[in-house]
Amino acid sequence: MLARNLLSSVAAIAVAAGLGGAALAQDVPTVTIIAHENPGDAELAERIEASMAEAGTPVDIELIGIPSSGYPDALSLRLLSGEIPDIMYFQGADAEFANQGILEDLRPWIEQSTYLKDALWAHNVARLENYPYLLYVFPARTKSAVVRSDWLEESGLAAPTNLDEWTEFLRAMSESDFDGNGAQDTYGILAPDNTAELDAIFNPSFGVTATWLEQDGEWIHARVSDAERAKLEYYQMLYAEGILDPEYVTSNWEVKEDKFYTGRVAVVMGTAGPVIDIYRTKMQEINEGSDLTLLAPPDGLEAVNVAKEDRGFAIHAMSDNKEAAFAVLDFLASPEGQFIDRLGVEGEHYTMNGDTVEVLPAMGTWYPRFWTVNPDYWSPPVDLLSDVGQGSLAQGAEYFVPDNAFVWPAELASDVDAAEQYYRSSVFRFVSGEWSMDQWDQYVEGWNAAGGNAMTEYARTVLP
Structure with missing residues (x-):
């Protein structure tokens, strides 16, 4: 989002609500929102302000934008400095602030809301009960894999349906010159930063069906299971044969997308729905x-964590403007708010002819900045997704399986972080071939020593 001149937003409300400048300065609350920096968000905020003013709940929205790259760390640093806005978009690192009492319990607000209480998805409700500080009203963020249709046709292969076919398909893509540049420089698949996006579609194929698995009659973390070992051995093969892009560990999401569009990689995974349509x-x-x-x-998609939202919006528990802040979030679940947030800008993403909406090609680059509510509550006046985008959402519903993960107590936070860091660095060593799979037992010992023992001991007290 883009920060903007406060006076311009005050003027916008004055025009919309017909109020005098003096009254605004005294009566209209300012709601600060910190989130990703995106073009077009300043105009979106003005439209939200105008519509809320027309509805009789005027606010002044002040946007604070942070670039997407390194967002969680940049947000944490800003909050730790004492600069805490009314509404915060988290993409990780929220638990440390919840544990400090900085984040508001959203359940009482939602219970008395006008719109949000009826707009939530089932997984939102479950996550709020387990962790009531973060809200993200979207379909479950499952991942879907896509490939260029013309490349699939040129390969002469049918779309893969099982692991053997997937392996053959990815190998064929990595041995191709479908981009026509005369060089064999295309990789079959790429996941950015780590193997998480690979896991999204490959976990079930190896038996990684939940965060905690029963092995030899006891609960163990999937990270140290026989199923995880088999999966990493598969990734090691993909890397060794030049099927998996070896630069995956240094490629962020922007690099991933660029390689996809320019023919350097054949298959990528994207978040179901609008993101797939953006691709x-x-x-x-x-x-x-x-x-x-x-x-x-x-073999299906990875289990969906219902312990808490892994991203979403929170309200500052000590804010002087909590009522106004929640009013913004509630408005965005209203029919008017959904129309504004999900359809984008009139003339750029859609046109209106009376009450008839016509979607323009640029709609494929727009995504809602806040909510996509349950379709049983509100549906857009036109199809906002292509068949590919809608199909990716259908995949998420078809293969939905709830995970058995849970929220960790604060005293185990350092163990959880240390074990995860050890896991991620070890995965790269296995996948790259620096470590052989014969070193698995040493890895398990290292993971347990890094925090896994404490995690497992606690898990066995809470799992059935």
Whole structure:
């Protein structure tokens, strides 16, 4: 989001609500929101302000933007400095602030809300009961795999449906020259930063069906299971054969997308729904006539964590403007708020002819900044997703399995972080071949020593 001149937003409300400047300065609350920096968000905020003013709940929205790269760390540093806005968008690192009492329990607010109480998805309700500080009203953030349709056709292969077919398909893509540059420089698949996006579609194929698995009659973390070992051995093979892009560990999401659009990688995973449609639109812009094909996961999708939201919006518990802050979040679940947030900018993303809405091609690059409510509560006046985007959401519903993860107590936070850091660094060593799979037992010992023993001991007290 883009920070903007406070006076311009005050003026916008004055016009919309017909109020005098003196009354605004005294009566209209300012709600500060910190989130990702995105083009077009200043205009979005003005439209939200105008609509809320028309509804009789005027606010002044002040946006504080942080670049996407390194967002969680940058947000934490800002909050630790004492600069805490009314509404915060978290993408990790929220638990430390919840444990300090900085984040508001949202359940009482939602219970008395006008719109949000009826707009939540089932997993939102479960997550709020387990962790009431973070809200993200979206379909579960499952991942879907896509490939260029023309490349799939040129390969002569059918879309893969099981692990063997997936392996054959990815190998064929990595041995191709479908981009026509005369060089064999395309990799079959790429996940940014780590193997998390690979896990999203491959976990079930190896028996990693939950965070905690029963092995030899006891609960153990999937990170140290036989199933995890088999999966990492598969990734090691993909890396060794040049199927998995070896730069995955240094490639962020922007690099991943660039490699996808420019033909350096054949298959990527994207968040189901609008993100998949953004990939499709950008691919068509860069490669005229191209389209995307949605690929089915080999054996379903990874289990969905319902212990807490892994990202979302929180309210500052000590804010002087909690009522106004929640009013913004509640408004965004209203029919008017959904229309504004989900359809984008009139004339750029859609046109209106009376009450008829016509979607423009640029709609494929827009995504809601706040909510996508349960369709039983509100549905858009037109289809906002392509068949590929809608199909990715259908995959998430078809393969939905709830995870058995839970929220860790504060006293184990350092153990959880240390074990995860050890896991991520070890995964790269295994996948890259620096470590052989014969060193698995040493890895398990290291993970346990890094915090896994404490985690497992606690888990066995809370799991049935």
